[in-house]
Amino acid sequence: MPVITMREALNEALHLEMARDPRVIVLGEDVSGGAGGTSGQRDAAGGIFGVTKGLIHKFGEGRVIDTPISESCIIGAANGAALAGLRPVAELMFADFVGVAMDQIFNQAAKFRYMFGGKARTPLVIRMSFGAGMNCAAQHSQTIYPFMTAVPGLKVVVPSNPYDAKGLLLTAIRDDDPVVFFEHKALYSRKGEVPDGDYMIPFGEAALVREGDHATIVALGRMVPFAEKALEKLNADGITCDLIDPRTTSPLDEETILESVSNTGRLVVVDESPPRCSVASDIAAIVAQKGFRDLKAPIQIVTAPHTPVPFARELERAYVPGPAQIEAAVRKVLADG
């Protein structure tokens, strides 16, 4: 299997699906290339992170649409296109700026199918980059998937590796409901084996990344490779854990998490978003509610602190949860019971 980056995997998924289904369009700021201006050079980058590179030449301006710098315009247009029968994949450069398009997402797109009695569908994918660790400062580094996960009617995807990213994006584009697709900035260059052709990963099915007996770690996005790193150290001491990557936070594969906790009796949830009303607190609550009797020790949560993301490199490094915190949390649940 070819080893490619997550950026390339996402790009491959867009190429495949646009070739297969003429109704798929891509829109966003600079998605056609990013060089723009008077140089005539259209395919310089392919969006700020290079995910849409090459699409403009293959599929033309009619299907790869550069928009003004207006998130509400991007999502508003995508909503309309989806309702009219297209399958738009909208790109917001930074998830942080989704605020100005929140009405279009959580108050409109998420509700069309419900409010029109199932007669209207919104096959819309909104891709956005999130996450700290790249020194992008407070307005470009937040982890906001908990907002979207809280909205009924939205499906929320947080891939952690190239294989999942491609399979999940193909599933997202073929889904008839609005899907918010979160891509961690620091994972775009993460490499992994990705098959060439078409394959889909269903929503609501977690991946068991590592197997073990002593505790269950649930981690999302960039926290998955960090948890793997922590496990390398723990394994050296004979400690093994189930590492579960839910892959989608809505729908969430509660069953797999609860089953694993019933075997290990201990849970550590790792989430890059701040602790209050995070996906970590949600998963902890679900396990406390439905799997309490299986627990041998109090649940541990590893998240960023409840502050904006710092710009200073040292502070940002301290802000992002890392392998050391995960390792400490696992040792704590083991010590607690």
Added chain:
Amino acid sequence: MAEIHPITLPKWGIEMSEGTVATWHLAVGASAEKGTELVDIETEKIVNTLDLEVGGTLRRQLAQPGDVLPVGALIAVLADASVPDSAIDAFVAGYKPIDVSFEPKEEGSVASQSSPRHPGESRDDEGGRGEAAKSSVPVSPPLDPAILAARNEAAHASPLARRLANKLGIDLSSLTGTGQKGRISQEDVEKAAAARGTVAPVPPAPEPVPTGPEPHASPIAEKIARKLGMTLHGIKGTGARGRVSLADVQAAAKARGLISEPAQVATPSPAAGPAARKLAGDLGVDLSTVTPTGPKGHATKQDVRDAADRATVPTAEVPAYDLLPVTGMRRAIATALVNAKQNIPHFYLTSDVTVDALLSFREQLNARASSPRKLSVNDLLIKAAALALMEVPDVNVHWADDGIRRFRSADISVAVAVDGGLLTPVVRGADRLDPWAIGARAADLADRARKRTLAKEDISGGSFTISNLGMFGIRQFQAIINPPQGAILAVGTTRREARETAEGGVAFASVMSLTLSCDHRAVDGALGAKFLAALGRRLEDPIGLVL
């Protein structure tokens, strides 16, 4: 990708799910520009003309005028003249239609699995939709089950039909569905099987043969199944979207006899939540003594408190003691010792030995020796006792029916406490071994005694026994003779004691009490005393132990 361009049945309106191909405006082989009229499509309300979105040569027409097809079905293929026919055929055969139905999907399936079939799919006749194809069952060589299952997975069929088709080796792409929205039903498969002469088993066979892919399962269920070495075939899923859950696997494993009632048998402690467990820790309550009253057999905090109360105030229902069953070893010890203490006329001799020289001698030996295992006081004691036995051989005896057996070598039994009892493995020929060899041999025997891997030869035939409780701080004690041996030496701890010196002052010395239990039938008092004196000399002048 300019090479091959599929043309599919368009969706003119939100409610449009199928269309009728009316008139083709372009013939196969003709080339045309973007925007050229290609074909008229009728819906229930309108007739519209489909224009070419890109220029090219029309290579295939996959629908005839009058055909009614679902939206998204492949109706034509456009490509450059340079593209070979085989490439186009492969493209048509491999084309997966797009699901635009907006219909709710089958449970557990994702988009393309429930796609409407289109005429080009898996048909041998390249114009598609020949009438003859409708009811005939093509006889083809049997397919590999895995390939068949994968191919059937893509067909628009009910799960039951798919399962039956996989079982009977029927290729679903060769069938036409009569079920809801053209879906292939179980009945369609049964009819096809009957036409072919394969009779569908009416009641499904009780033990399904495990072939094809295993059913969909949660990752944890798969993990546990793998650990138990079982397959997931035949397990009915009750989890999310029909997935096989952990509970399903555990139930199946129990039914297949792979696991017995878990947990409760192995660990008598009842399950308890963190709070109850913490309380048990705080109150010092052993969870296995808690009687659970909570749901699912879990112990609650109240149960723990009750158990704590019971522990302090014994009530009538709770026995005041734990009855421990007597093991075979315990019973053998009991019988042997009652016999020994009742039938052997014991008498006891105690003498104190100054061991300062012995201790410093041991330190010097250990400081100089390169061996990783250090000599213990006990190793030196065994050596000293063996030499003393050689000097006073009448103590190295067995009392037996035929007479007193006096042994030529000192085979010394060493008492080793093990879980649930006591064993006395024998260091043979201790008089001829140096203290290091004795130490190695004694350590090996003690280790095997604790692991219960001693052979009968290792524990029988000793001529004399040493029992050392010095490490527990016991000052002095009297051991019971290990029959048929004539004597046993009980070694106490080393203590500091003030002694009068030769010069008349007082100095502290390290003193050890040795008590010899003798069988008076074989060993008289003076003999025992002689032995103790010989032993004392050797311990107080230890250089002889290594010469």
